[in-house]
Amino acid sequence: MIVRFFTGLDLKFSWLLNAIAVISSLALVGLMLFLVVARYIFGWSIIGLLELIMLCGMWLYMVGSLIASRKREHLVVDFVQTSIRDRQIRRYHQCFISLITLVITGFFVYLAYRMLAWGLRRPQHTPGLSIPLWIPQSAIMFASVGCALYALRDLIQCVIGYHPEPVIIAEANQQDIR
Numbered sequence: 001m002i003v004r005f006f007t008g009l010d011l012k013f014s015w016l017l018n019a020i021a022v023i024s025s026l027a028l029v030g031l032m033l034f035l036v037v038a039r040y041i042f043g044w045s046i047i048g049l050l051e052l053i054m055l056c057g058m059w060l061y062m063v064g065s066l067i068a069s070r071k072r073e074h075l076v077v078d079f080v081q082t083s084i085r086d087r088q089i090r091r092y093h094q095c096f097i098s099l100i101t102l103v104i105t106g107f108f109v110y111l112a113y114r115m116l117a118w119g120l121r122r123p124q125h126t127p128g129l130s131i132p133l134w135i136p137q138s139a140i141m142f143a144s145v146g147c148a149l150y151a152l153r154d155l156i157q158c159v160i161g162y163h164p165e166p167v168i169i170a171e172a173n174q175q176d177i178r
Contacts, residue, residue, distance in 0.1 A: 010070070017067050024060040028053060048128030058136040062143035069150040091158065098155035105148035112137075112144040 031053045038044040068074045081097075084090045119134040126133065 014067075014070060017063055017070070020063045021060060021067060024056045024063065028056040028060055031056065048126070048131075051126040051128050051131055055131060055136055058139045062139040066143050066146040066150075069147045072154070091161065095155065095158040098151065098158045102148065102151040102155050105144065105151045108144040109141075109148050112141040116141050 031049060035046065035049050035053065038046055038049075065074070081090060081093060084093055116134060116137050119132075119137050124133045125131060
């Protein structure tokens, strides 16, 4: 029952992440194309356009990192893991890696919180459109909290001995669960 709840919640969250990634990608490409056409064809210099591109880029990069964490496709060095033959030792190794990842992402959450809190206490704005800097900083906070939650998920699954199939395959087989 609880597994179905969290699986459904994860699928809805993945839909939201994918939607944010697509929207920010389209906005980033569209704004960049408009910037190039406006500057080099029409000779216009549009104030604030680079700020919007930066904002879309920040959200795209941070959501992309969260999508990679969700699918367990973030950067890994698996030389040691592939050379371990014993299942139990491999599980201990994976738990250790998950614990280290959780500690590091917890530290990133702390740093992102400090940065966001500082930005809210001493508000700064972009020069062209006066966009508050806490908006792109909130993307970093969003990604750090999400990555920490996925690291916690990986640690819990490792401790209980649950070996999930890859997320891509699991999404295709969700029809079997319902």
